Amino acid sequence: MTTHADSGSTRLIPVPAFSDNYIWLLRKGNHAVVVDPGDAKPILEQLNKHQLTLDAILVTHHHPDHVGGVQALKDATGATVYGPLGEKIPACDIRLKEGDEAPLDKLNLTLSVLDIPGHTAGHIAYFGYLDNDQPVVFCGDTLFAAGCGRLFEGTPSEMVNSLAKLQALPLNTLVCCAHEYTLSNLKWALEVEPDNPVLQKRWETCRQQRERGQPTLPSTIGIEMETNPFLRPLQQPVIDSAQRYAGKPLSSAVNVFASLREWKNNF
Numbered sequence: 272m273t274t275h276a277d278s279g280s281t282r283l284i285p286v287p288a289f290s291d292n293y294i295w296l297l298r299k300g301n302h303a304v305v306v307d308p309g310d311a312k313p314i315l316e317q318l319n320k321h322q323l324t325l326d327a328i329l330v331t332h333h334h335p336d337h338v339g340g341v342q343a344l345k346d347a348t349g350a351t352v353y354g355p356l357g358e359k360i361p362a363c364d365i366r367l368k369e370g371d372e373a374p375l376d377k378l379n380l381t382l383s384v385l386d387i388p389g390h391t392a393g394h395i396a397y398f399g400y401l402d403n404d405q406p407v408v409f410c411g412d413t414l415f416a417a418g419c420g421r422l423f424e425g426t427p428s429e430m431v432n433s434l435a436k437l438q439a440l441p442l443n444t445l446v447c448c449a450h451e452y453t454l455s456n457l458k459w460a461l462e463v464e465p466d467n468p469v470l471q472k473r474w475e476t477c478r479q480q481r482e483r484g485q486p487t488l489p490s491t492i493g494i495e496m497e498t499n500p501f502l503r504p505l506q507q508p509v510i511d512s513a514q515r516y517a518g519k520p521l522s523s524a525v526n527v528f529a530s531l532r533e534w535k536n537n538f
Contacts, residue, residue: 279300281299281380281402282297282298283401283489284296284298285486285489286314287451287486288308288309288313288336289336291451292310292449292451293449293451293486294308294309295449296317297375297378299378299380300377301322301323301324302324302378303317303318303324303326304327304328304378304380305328305344306328306329306397306447307331307337307338307411308337308338308339308341308344309339309340310340311339311340311341311343311344311347314340314344315347324348324377325348326350326351326375326377326378327350327352327353327375328344328345328350328351328353329354329382329409331394331396331409331411331412331413331449332355332358332394332411333354333360336449337411337412338354338360338361341362342362351364352364353366354366355367355393355395357393358391358393367384367395368386369384370383371383380399380400381399382397382409383399384396384398385397385437387410387437388424388425388429389413389419389422389429390412390419390423390424390425390430391425392424394412394413396409396410396411396436396437398444401445405443405445406443406444407445407447407489408437408440408444408445408446408447408492410437411448412449412450413434414437414446414448414499414501414502415450415452415456416446416448416452416456416477416487416488416490417453417457417459417460417473417498417500418452418456418459418460419532421532427528427532428525430532431524431528434501437492438496438502443492443493444492445489445490446488446489446491446492447488447489448490451486453477453487453488454477454478454481456499456535457470457473457477457498458474459500459534459535460499462538463500463509463513463534464506464508464509466508467498469497469498470497504525504531509527513530513531513534514527516530516534517530517533
């Protein structure tokens with residue numbers, strides 16, 4: 272029986288890679304799209320196992336654990352490669368900036384692009400709506416579950432602005448980041464906000480998920496706004512903790528963020 276491109280719902284699958292990466296695989300019928308394939312092997316296995324046609328490869332930024340499998344996948348499948356305008360991406364066919372779109376016709380999905388510098392200078396995110404109007408964002412290494420990316424090429428101000436763009440998305444937006452850092456991030460977040468009951472509950476839920484070998488992702492924007500210190504720099508308990516770590520008063524959200532980022536770097 273032939274499976275048509277528009278048959279069935281879109282499946283969102285985190286494919287494990289390396290020690291803690293996820294390569295996000297979108298499947299609808301017999302068509303697929305992948306996001307940030309640092310390694311081609313696990314994706315080729317999925318394509319062969321389920322007899323899928325890879326239509327597109329989406330890249331958020333240039334780090335090797337996100338692009339290492341791009342060339343091999345393109346060679347094997349002929350998929351179109353989308354990537355950030357301001358970064359060097361292997362075999363990139365279409366370079367994107369904020370306001371551009373990636374039309375994934377076989378999945379009946381169009382993703383819009385956000386510029387979210389900070390982790391890298393040209394980092395982008397892809398936002399769109401899956402079946403039943405479910406919003407989703409592929410944010411690479413900018414926003415993590417209970418954390419955010421290190422500032423390898425950007426400034427605290429840039430990252431605060433980038434996180435604000437993500438924070439402005441619908442609360443039920445699925446957050447598809449690229450690493451299973453959740454437990455270590457939550458452990459730190461509990462140092463920042465030990466009395467946050469939502470955070471305490473999330474720690475227990477995610478701990479049980481990992482014990483069962485399950486991914487803790489995707490998260491949602493709503494959950495992150497309640498439990499992620501980097502999205503809470505104006506909340507008084509977070510300000511107090513950041514000031515204690517810095518040993519001085521902090522006069523802005525950017526300064527609070529910078530203190531939190533330094534704290535997490537050394538945690």
